[in-house]
Amino acid sequence: MQTKIIHINGVGDICLKKSNKARNVSITIKPFEGVNVSVPRSLSFKTAEKFVLKKQDWIQKHIPKIEELENKFTIFDENTNYKTRNHILQFYPQEVESLQIVISENIIKVIYPDDEDIRNIKYQVMIRKAIEEAWRIEAKQFIPERVKQLSEIHGFKYNNIYIKNIKSRWGSCSHIDNLNFTLHLMRLPDYLIDYVILHELCHTVHKNHGKEFWALLDKVSGDAKALRNEMKNWEIRIY
Structure with a gap:
């Protein structure tokens, strides 16, 4: 290029x-x-x-x-105590020429040149990409199964599930009932993940945000208004 x-x-x-x-x-x-x-x-x-x-x-x-x-973003370095749902971020300064990141079953291992500052922007971007990849792995393991469970409990039907690195919305439902979810859902507590999933499952019945939609979501989620307000405390792009 x-x-x-x-x-x-x-x-x-x-x-x-x-x-x-x-x-x-x-x-x-x-x-x-x-x-x-x-x-x-x-x-x-x-x-x-x-x-x-x-x-x-x-x-x-x-x-x-x-x-x-x-200024709202976390700066990741060896003093940062950061965990995803299943992974711990760990830093290893070593005599290497370039940054290396390995994602294992439960660790995001960051190996970086010991003579360079890990707080450097180029390294921060790479670390964030690795964290998002860990979320992708976790989302693919967790979300489809949870969607299946909630749909069976409440009697919803859907087609396919897609996990993407969407940074504009938490989820969406297509006109043919395909469900799209952002991998950033893995940052939320379980009850808010359930709320987002139920929100999209309700769209398999009602394609708009009319009164019937909110009544259904309130019924299946327990308190849609309170959960919706709590979601406002979370920003997809900020972590």
Whole structure:
């Protein structure tokens, strides 16, 4: 992949990347990943740079919001006591040239160069990807079985279950009753996981959020309003 790094005063370094999928120049700003620009193969970097300069005010406006988000994130290092549902995060500084991460049955093992700072952004991004992979493993083990149990208890029917790294919603139900769940459900306590699952199972009966839907969800969950309010305390992107 062709890349080019440019520097803009007041913004910092920006990474331009040629992409076969990009139809237009697009700018993304993500926590710990900075400003990245996707550039169509047919477009020159020079043209993309001009576009970025025109969007400089927009970029500068959004950077503080991203920095605010970054301050909410956990910084993972050897002093961090962090566990997923089934895995413990452990750090091993060693005489190695690059970071290595191994996910075993119950450990996320982070081996990193002992002469480098594990708090470095590039390492933090890789650690987060490993944690999310552990959640994916756990979600595939837990969610399908729990969906089956709850559907049998309450008499719901569904088609397929998909586990994805969705960061915009906890779950969804398609028009043909396929259920989609984010692997980030593994961060929630069991009773809230059940609430999300039941929410989507209720959509196999009612495809909207009308009164009948909420009445059904309240019946099967026990207290839909209270559980819904508690879900507001959780943000998918923040951990």
